[in-house]
Amino acid sequence: MELRQLKYFLTIAKLKSITKAAEALHISQPALSKMMKGLEEELGMTLLIRSNKTNELTDAGNIVSEYAQKIFSELENMTTTLDDLTNLKRGEVHIGLPPIIGSLFFPNIMADFHKLYPNIKINVTEYGAAKVVRSVEDGELDLGVAVLPIDGTMFHIYPIVExxxxxxxxxxxxxxxxxxxxxxxxxxxxxxxxxxxxxxxxxxxxxxxxxxxxxxxxxxxxxxxxxxxxxxxxxxxxxxxxxxxxxxxxxxxxxxxxxxxxxxNLAVITKKDKYLSYAGRTFVEFISEHSLSKFQYNLKL
Structure with a gap:
């Protein structure tokens, strides 16, 4: 069964005519009829009541129509969700922060990031810096803040504080x-x-x-x-x-x-061979490009 078959079937169900559906889909009527016949043979059931004037759905046809609409609705939702991800309307980031570092710099950083990307969820896990490195390496965390030096062969390193x-x-x-x-x-x-x-x-x-x-x-x-x-x-x-x-x-x-x-010296680290989501990449870029000197200055006030 192909999505194209279901799409064409829904057009027939809507227009109640293979002839009109063929015109709307810009394909020949014999080709559309053959495709629908193939769908019926695959399912082992008659889906259309064929007549000279209209093509009504059988009980089986109504069920296929109902599920086909759900399938295309979910495909549309998937496309919308993916578009939301690429346009950063939603997402999730798992980050590891040593307690001392987290309390110093990241409340302000996360507040500013949240203003720009309110639908990206930041999940913070507090570990000591050594465990943060191990957790990023093991894939438990998307990214972490570590104290340098660390092994550059395994991680992407983005320095943020000196x-x-x-x-x-x-x-x-x-x-x-x-x-x-x-x-x-x-x-x-x-x-x-x-x-x-x-x-x-x-x-x-x-x-x-x-x-x-x-x-x-x-x-x-x-x-x-x-x-x-x-x-x-x-x-x-x-x-x-x-x-x-x-x-x-x-x-x-x-x-x-x-x-x-x-x-x-502090740096944000990500594992080199691990996929990082759009949200994760954006958070890394935000921290790297953000002037942490602003936060350091605020600490002195």
Missing amino acids: EKMKLLVHHEHRLANATKVHLKELKDEELIFYHESFALHDIMWKNFIKLGFEPKILFKSSQWDLMSEMVAANLGITILPESICNRVTNERIRIIDLVPVTPW
């Missing part, structure tokens, strides 16, 4: 008045550190190991505000990205530059 890590100490700490502090000076300090699921954990751990010592970790947390408040309570020191430091307002905390400079 910052530095900074040291936070209590205002009575021995380093509170320093303008710069070398990481090796933190050998005997008690650190408020990140959970293992965070990319920052491995980045900073490796930096300390390169200097010949393991950091003394007092507490581990996934919440930057808790980490900074622990510093304010003089429970230890911590190292956080620049944007987070710009949000710290507690007067008992001093924020100091680190030597050597430890970059904190």
Whole structure:
């Protein structure tokens, strides 16, 4: 059975005449009659009552007409839905965000994106940056925000933020008045550190190991505000990205530059061999083209 047969059959049913239908369809009457005969033989039922004046539908013909209309209605819906996707009237994106990163930049980004594309649904999953990378690799997520560097052979990488890590100490700490502090000076300090699921954990751990010592970790947390408040309570020191430091307002905390400079660079990643929907591609382009400096500036206000 072909869609063309059903289309022609519906024309006959509407006009109640093979002759008139042939004229409307711009085909010969014998060709149309042969096509309808073939449809009847395939279904094993008579669909048309043939007479010299009109062609009425049999009971079977009425059923075929009803279902054929549903088929073409669904095809039209499919075409409309696909058109909606390509014109971004609808869609869905699954994105992975590390909690710290999500709270810093993405509320404003998603608000602006939603204004432009109100019918695109953004599903956000909060994972540590390391798990975000694994989840994009496994296909669980369409895209994610990761801390660089990552393997460029497997992912498309779209850089979005370039910052530095900074040291936070209590205002009575021995380093509170320093303008710069070398990481090796933190050998005997008690650190408020990140959970293992965070990319920052491995980045900073490796930096300390390169200097010949393991950091003394007092507490581990996934919440930057808790980490900074622990510093304010003089429970230890911590190292956080620049944007987070710009949000710290507690007067008992001093924020100091680190030597050597430890970059904190973020990027949107997608898997190279995975299909990305129109909505997903548009979201990536929106983030890449968006001036994140605007959001970073807002964090300082």
